[in-house]
Amino acid sequence: MKPSQPNKLPTWLAQPTTPVPRAPRHQVNFLARNQRHVQALLARLAQPAPVPRATHWQLTPPMRLLQLGLMLLVISLVHSPVGLWLLALLIGGQLLLLSPSQLRRFIVSWALSSLLALSFIWPSYWLAGPSTLLLFWGKSSLLLANAQYYRVTTALTDFLTALKAWHCPDVIVMTFAIALTYLRMLGNYLLQTMAALDMRTVAPTKHPYRLIGSLFGQLYLKSYAYALELYAAMEARGFNGHYVTVPTTHVRWRDYLVVSPYVGVLLVLILRGV
Amino acid sequence: MHIPDNYLSPATCGTLAVAMTPIWTVAVLKVKVQIKQHRETLPMLGIAASLAFLIMMFNLPIPGGTTAHAVGGTLLAVLIGPWAACLALTVTLVLQAVLFGDGGILAIGANALNMAVIMPFVGYACYRLGQKWHHEKLGLAVGAYVGINTAALVAGIELGLQPLLAHSASGAPLYCPYGLNVAVPAMLLAHLLVAGWVEVAFTLLVFQFVKKVAPTNLYQTPIRTNQRPWLYLLGGLVLLTPLGLLASNTAWGEWSTSELKTMLTQQHVSTQVPQGMVSGLHFKALFSDYAIAGLPVSVGYILSGVTAILIFLLLMRGLQHETQPTK
Numbered sequence: 001m002k003p004s005q006p007n008k009l010p011t012w013l014a015q016p017t018t019p020v021p022r023a024p025r026h027q028v029n030f031l032a033r034n035q036r037h038v039q040a041l042l043a044r045l046a047q048p049a050p051v052p053r054a055t056h057w058q059l060t061p062p063m064r065l066l067q068l069g070l071m072l073l074v075i076s077l078v079h080s081p082v083g084l085w086l087l088a089l090l091i092g093g094q095l096l097l098l099s100p101s102q103l104r105r106f107i108v109s110w111a112l113s114s115l116l117a118l119s120f121i122w123p124s125y126w127l128a129g130p131s132t133l134l135l136f137w138g139k140s141s142l143l144l145a146n147a148q149y150y151r152v153t154t155a156l157t158d159f160l161t162a163l164k165a166w167h168c169p170d171v172i173v174m175t176f177a178i179a180l181t182y183l184r185m186l187g188n189y190l191l192q193t194m195a196a197l198d199m200r201t202v203a204p205t206k207h208p209y210r211l212i213g214s215l216f217g218q219l220y221l222k223s224y225a226y227a228l229e230l231y232a233a234m235e236a237r238g239f240n241g242h243y244v245t246v247p248t249t250h251v252r253w254r255d256y257l258v259v260s261p262y263v264g265v266l267l268v269l270i271l272r273g274v
Numbered sequence: 275m276h277i278p279d280n281y282l283s284p285a286t287c288g289t290l291a292v293a294m295t296p297i298w299t300v301a302v303l304k305v306k307v308q309i310k311q312h313r314e315t316l317p318m319l320g321i322a323a324s325l326a327f328l329i330m331m332f333n334l335p336i337p338g339g340t341t342a343h344a345v346g347g348t349l350l351a352v353l354i355g356p357w358a359a360c361l362a363l364t365v366t367l368v369l370q371a372v373l374f375g376d377g378g379i380l381a382i383g384a385n386a387l388n389m390a391v392i393m394p395f396v397g398y399a400c401y402r403l404g405q406k407w408h409h410e411k412l413g414l415a416v417g418a419y420v421g422i423n424t425a426a427l428v429a430g431i432e433l434g435l436q437p438l439l440a441h442s443a444s445g446a447p448l449y450c451p452y453g454l455n456v457a458v459p460a461m462l463l464a465h466l467l468v469a470g471w472v473e474v475a476f477t478l479l480v481f482q483f484v485k486k487v488a489p490t491n492l493y494q495t496p497i498r499t500n501q502r503p504w505l506y507l508l509g510g511l512v513l514l515t516p517l518g519l520l521a522s523n524t525a526w527g528e529w530s531t532s533e534l535k536t537m538l539t540q541q542h543v544s545t546q547v548p549q550g551m552v553s554g555l556h557f558k559a560l561f562s563d564y565a566i567a568g569l570p571v572s573v574g575y576i577l578s579g580v581t582a583i584l585i586f587l588l589l590m591r592g593l594q595h596e597t598q599p600t601k
Contacts (some may be wrong), residue, residue, distance in 0.1 A: 030341075030532075033333060033341075035335070038331070041331065060463075072380050073284055073380065075280075077278070110299055113375055115394055120278075121451070127456070128446060129446070131446070133451075136280065139280050140278070143279040143378075144375070148375060149371070150372070151373060151375065156373070171302055171305060171309075171316070171361070172302070172365065174319075175320045175323055175365045176365055176368075178321060179321070179327070179365055179366070179414075180369070183327055183369075184282050186474070187324075190328055203382070209476075209479060210479075212480065213480055213482055214483055216479075216483075217479075217480050218481045218483075219328070220325060220491075221484065223321040223322070223324075223325055224319070224488075224491050226317070226319065227318040227321050252333070254397075
């Protein structure tokens with residue numbers, strides 16, 4: 001049977017549609033760029049690079065933290081190029097213990113942060129001359145190298161152990177532990193929310209800031225719900241307000257031996273009135 | 275605003291870390307009280323620290339094609355309370371410095387003072403004022419803007435003082451080479467024009483969302499009934515006032531032009547007093563240096579102290595609301 005008249009299309013299909021204007025480039029990139037940042041953070045937190053363990057002369061975590069602090073202090077106080085050179089040789093020698101992959105990671109990260117430091121300090125060339133610029137940059141790079149070396153060679157739990165050993169209040173140590181654990185969880189939630197927003201957004205938002213309120217507001221409310229559940233779980237497991245999950249470590253004589261040269265140099269620098 | 279290592283001298287870093295110690299101690303004690311009332315505050319501290327981390331990592335687009343990030347100091351103070359925000363932000367700053375290389379390890383004290391104390395407390399004070407005057411959102415916006423800019427100003431001053439505090443015999447700066455005339459405008463300009471507005475927008479949008487969806491999750495300021503600790507503190511300070519009489523030298527930064535000239539000459543900085551100080555305003559106070567004509571210095575000092583306290587007490591009394599007696 002032949003239809004008497006052809007089927008009419010609905011009006012919304014019959015009318016020509018104007019294409020939806022694309023969001024400006026910076027608006028499209030805004031969520032994507034942040035997604036990349038969060039992904040990088042999650043990758044770093046999820047798969048931390050294996051920490052190389054020295055077979056001999058392995059310092060305890062509290063001493064490693066002390067060593068880092070003393071080393072940074074010594075570098076800050078030394079103003080002679082020869083002294084800085086010697087300190088650079090020391091960190092260079094330590095770097096030899098790293099595996100090739102970790103060394104490459106160290107170099108990339110250190111080079112980037114050093115270049116960033118240079119960009120901040122570059123205008124001082126016209127204010128204070130090249131010698132100040134070079135000395136400042138050299139010292140900054142050395143400080144960054146030491147901090148980066150600590151990061152590469154220290155596990156997060158070792159950092160908590162060191163804080164506990166140095167009599168940091170339980171509230172603070174626990175806050176660190178929870179922050180490190182939940183950073184990954186909240187980061188994951190933020191990433192998923194951004195991905196959901198990205199997929200649901202078929203037309204450009206009037207302003208990218210409109211998303212921020214719901215994005216971080218939901219993140220806060222989710223955090224609050226997590227906190228309630230977490231406390232209930234902690235209480236159920238017999239939590240009594242003390243942080244005891246971190247293993248206690250005993251400082252050995254060789255730890256003092258390793259740290260003593262730094263203390264000696266520091267005392268000399270202070271007594272010389274540098 | 276994260277000050278890296280080597281921009282501040284170790285003496286400055288040490289001084290600011292020591293200055294932060296009592297603040298951290300009070301924060302821990304205050305938070306312990308808060309935990310007793312609301313148990314969830316304990317895990318919330320850690321979660322708020324990670325939230326602050328994510329806020330500082332999240333880049334927002336700004337006109338001109340570049341990006342900026344909020345700090346969230348005022349927002350956290352409003353959400354979990356200023357003392358808890360102080361601890362959470364400190365933890366975030368330590369994590370950023372030690373584990374992620376953002377900000378200095380030696381400069382933790384300075385960064386914590388700027389971002390974990392000044393920003394949340396200034397912001398929260400403005401928010402409370404706004405709440406009192408029934409303009410909560412306006413107070414929050416002003417708080418976020420003033421908080422971040424005050425923190426930037428202090429950071430600028432800390433950096434700008436370095437060439438004066440630490441320099442070689444030839445006058446070359448040993449740490450941050452930018453003086454106050456460069457550091458303060460550079461820090462303030464960026465925050466007044468861009469970062470401050472980003473902070474305002476971020477704080478307001480998230481606050482509005484939380485207030486609309488779950489208003490009970492906002493931090494409720496405890497009603498203060500006991501004023502006794504403050505009275506003890508004030509009384510103690512009054513008793514300690516005569517200690518000032520023991521000091522013989524002029525306080526740092528309160529030098530007269532002749533004293534300043536002597537010091538500048540001794541330290542080989544300059545042989546002339548800055549022109550602005552010579553030709554600037556010279557106000558003649560009624561009781562200059564707390565001295566009252568015809569009276570010994572010590573009596574004048576104590577009388578000035580008592581007078582100032584009385585004036586402030588009268589002002590406070592005058593500004594207080596009238597309490598209706600209950601029948």
